[in-house]
Each structure stands twice: as structure tokens, then as C-alpha cells.
Amino acid sequence: MRTRSQSRNLHNQQHQAPPPVVEPFNLEEPFENPPPPPPPMDDQRTMAQLLEAPTAGYEDAIVVPEITADNFELKHGLLNLVQNKQFFGHDKEDPHAHIRYFNKITSTMKFPNVPSTSVKLMLFPFSLEGAARIWLEKEPPRSIQTWDDLVSKFINKFFPPSKTTNFQNEITRFQQQFDETFYEAWDRFNDLLRACPHHGFLELHQLDTFYNALNSNDQDSLNSAAGGNFLDKMPRDCLRIIESKSKVRNSRNKPVVTKVGTSTSTPGISPDVAALTTDVAEHEDMMKTLILDKQKSQAPVTVKAVEEKCVTCGGAYSYRNCPATDGNVYRDNIQEYVSQAAVANFNQGNTGYRASIANHI
Numbered sequence: 001m002r003t004r005s006q007s008r009n010l011h012n013q014q015h016q017a018p019p020p021v022v023e024p025f026n027l028e029e030p031f032e033n034p035p036p037p038p039p040p041m042d043d044q045r046t047m048a049q050l051l052e053a054p055t056a057g058y059e060d061a062i063v064v065p066e067i068t069a070d071n072f073e074l075k076h077g078l079l080n081l082v083q084n085k086q087f088f089g090h091d092k093e094d095p096h097a098h099i100r101y102f103n104k105i106t107s108t109m110k111f112p113n114v115p116s117t118s119v120k121l122m123l124f125p126f127s128l129e130g131a132a133r134i135w136l137e138k139e140p141p142r143s144i145q146t147w148d149d150l151v152s153k154f155i156n157k158f159f160p161p162s163k164t165t166n167f168q169n170e171i172t173r174f175q176q177q178f179d180e181t182f183y184e185a186w187d188r189f190n191d192l193l194r195a196c197p198h199h200g201f202l203e204l205h206q207l208d209t210f211y212n213a214l215n216s217n218d219q220d221s222l223n224s225a226a227g228g229n230f231l232d233k234m235p236r237d238c239l240r241i242i243e244s245k246s247k248v249r250n251s252r253n254k255p256v257v258t259k260v261g262t263s264t265s266t267p268g269i270s271p272d273v274a275a276l277t278t279d280v281a282e283h284e285d286m287m288k289t290l291i292l293d294k295q296k297s298q299a300p301v302t303v304k305a306v307e308e309k310c311v312t313c314g315g316a317y318s319y320r321n322c323p324a325t326d327g328n329v330y331r332d333n334i335q336e337y338v339s340q341a342a343v344a345n346f347n348q349g350n351t352g353y354r355a356s357i358a359n360h361i
Contacts, residue, residue, distance in 0.1 A: 061139035062150065064121045069113040074122065081105050082127045087158075089131035094195055095158040099151060102127055117147040124150060132158070159196075167196035171206075174213045182218045186210070186246045207238050221245065 043050075082105055087098040106120050121144075128136055135157055144150045171192050176185040189210050193199060201209070211222065211230060222230040225241050233241070313322055 059141035060125075061136060061141060062121050062125065062144045063142050065115070065118050067114055067118060069111065072111060072114055074119075075109065078105070078109055078123070079126055081108075082123050086127055086129040087132050088129050089135065089158055093158070095155050096195065096197055098127070099154070120147050121150065164196055164198065167192060168199055168201075171196075171199055171201060171209065174209060176214050176218070182214070182221070183246045183248070185214065185218075186242060189213075203239070204235050207235055207242070210242070211238075 082102070085098075085101055087093060087095065102120070102124065106116065106123060109119075110116075111119065125133070125136060139153070144153065171189075174189055174192065177188075180188075189206075193201075193206065208231070211219065214222070219230070222241060222245065225245060226233050226238070230238060230241070315322065
């Protein structure tokens with residue numbers, strides 16, 4: 001008689017699946033790609049149609065939302081404006097400046113019931129050329145859904161983190177250059193800030209960096225305008241003073257450089273003397289330039305050489321050596337007078353007068 005547990009074990013053994021059969025693997029057979037599945041029997045395409053290249057994967061990377069506005073059309077003039085200043089992807093090109101210019105151009109035209117971001121997504125590929133266009137074409141299809149996605153990918157491609165670090169170092173080590181005016185230094189400093197908008201420096205640090213980068217004359221000028229120490233002012237007041245001083249662009253803002261010996265010290269130069277010295281130096285340079293131009297414009301003077309020729313017999317020697325006048329003092333004096341007159345008229349180009357005198361001898 002079977003127990004309940006024995007009956008249960010027998011039932012499980014009867015329903016247990018048989019072990020899988022493992023076939024031996026033949027290493028000598030070559031690896032081949034499996035053939036494509038045959039088309040379904042109800043496919044009515046011809047052989048030529050079945051052998052055509054697939055068209056999947058040819059979609060653009062930028063997804064432009066569907067525009068439902070009636071009679072929407074991009075103007076040809078807007079396309080020309082976008083293509084007049086294209087971005088090529090060179091190392092010295094500024095992608096931030098390109099985005100700013102592109103936003104300015106696209107903001108000039110408004111389309112009713114059409115979002116501005118949709119217009120930007122449609123126009124942006126026309127603003128690229130060269131390596132930049134190739135980059136956009138290599139992006140995966142439908143990988144850019146919004147305008148922010150496009151700007152982020154574009155900036156990160158052509159303004160990598162290493163470039164950001166280089167600009168941050170240039171801003172930190174900024175110094176006023178030799179013979180650079182206050183306005184030129186301030187303009188160059190702002191160019192660095194604009195070239196890297198994500199530099200991360202607060203306005204306080206920007207003003208402090210610029211002030212410490214100036215020469216002593218410009219620092220004293222800022223302190224005088226601030227009525228004391230420039231850095232004791234509020235940041236907005238410091239910025240107002242710098243902006244006011246940068247509007248003056250005359251030559252007196254340039255630093256005066258004097259030769260100072262290594263073992264001597266010179267007292268400070270007053271602003272009036274510095275301005276006078278600068279004006280005198282500019283006038284000296286101008287006079288030197290005028291003198292050099294005048295010397296270059298003057299043509300060289302050519303002097304004709306006088307060949308020795310006897311006016312009595314026509315021989316190739318002086319009249320003093322002529323055998324026909326040897327010992328004749330009176331005739332020698334006449335010959336000397338005629339010779340002097342001939343030489344003078346020869347230099348003046350009066351050949352007719354010379355010939356007439358020679359005929360009377």
C-alpha cells in the first residue's frame with residue numbers, strides 16, 4: 001500500500017521534463033551571418049523594389065515642431081542674413097558670439113502663431129558651414145528636441161571645458177599692456193569676459209582683478225575720482241567710476257615711460273609734465289615721418305660727364321695739348337675762354353650755341 005508522499009513523488013517523476021540534448025560544436029565550420037528572413041508571402045513588391053537601399057535612419061538631428069499656422073513661409077532675405085555670417089568651427093571662432101548674433105537676427109522677424117524657437121530650429125543649420133555643419137550631420141537622428149538642447153550641444157562641442165579653463169586663467173592673470181590706454185585695457189578685459197560668459201567670476205572679483213592689473217598712473221586716477229581708496233567704494237560705484245573714465249580716449253591716458261637707471265631713483269612726474277612729454281614725443285615722431293617721406297619723394301639728380309675734346313681740331317684731348325696751338329699765348333687765351341663757354345652751355349643742354357662758337361674758331 002502506497003503512502004501519500006510516495007504517490008506524490010511518483011507523480012512528479014512522471015511529469016518531469018527530459019534533460020536537454022547538447023549537440024557537439026564543430027569548430028571547422030565558418031562563422032556566417034544568418035540570411036535575412038524571407039519577405040512575407042503577401043508582399044507584392046517587385047525584385048527591384050525589394051533590393052532598394054533602406055531609407056531608415058536619414059532623419060535630421062533637429063526635430064522641428066509641427067507648425068499649424070496658415071501661409072507660413074521663411075523669407076529669402078532672412079536666410080541671406082543668417083548665411084552672411086556663418087560659423088565654420090575654427091579654433092579662434094567664438095560660439096557664444098555666433099549664438100548672440102543668431103538670436104539678434106531671428107528676433108527681427110515675428111510670425112503670427114509660430115513660436116520663435118521653432119523658427120530658430122529651422123534656420124540654425126543654415127548658419128553652419130565646414131566642420132560645424134559636419135558635426136550637426138553626424139548627430140543621431142531626432143536627438144535635438146528643443147532650442148536649449150541645440151545651444152547646449154553646440155556650445156559644449158566648440159567650447160570644451162579646457163577652453164573655459166584657459167579663459168579663466170587669462171582673466172585671472174590679466175595685466176595692462178605697455179602703452180595701452182585705460183579705455184583699451186578696459187575694453188580688452190570685457191572682451192575676455194564676453195568670450196567666456198560662464199567664467200564664474202563675480203562682479204566683485206572682476207573689479208578687483210582689473211584694478212590690480214592697471215599701472216600706477218591709472219590706479220591713482222581711479223583713487224582720485226573715488227575721493228580716496230578706490231576699493232573702499234561699493235562695487236556699483238566702482239563700476240560707475242571705471243565706465244566714466246573709460247569714455248575718455250585721448251592720447252593723454254597713455255602711460256609715460258621714462259628711462260630710469262638701476263642705481264638711481266626719480267621723483268614722480270606731474271600730470272601736466274607727463275602730458276607735455278607725450279605731446280612732444282608725438283610731434284617728434286610726426287616730424288621724422290615727414291622728413292623721411294620728403295627724402296623718398298625727391299628724385300636723384302644726375303650729372304652729365306663732360307668729355308675732353310679740343311675745340312680747335314676736334315681731337316680727344318684738351319686744347320692745351322693741341323699741337324696746332326702749341327706756343328701761341330694769344331690763341332691759348334681765346335681757347336680757354338671758348339672752352340669755358342662750351343662747358344657751361346653743354347651742361348645747360350645748349351648744343352646749338354656750342355656748335356656756333358666752335359665754327360667761329
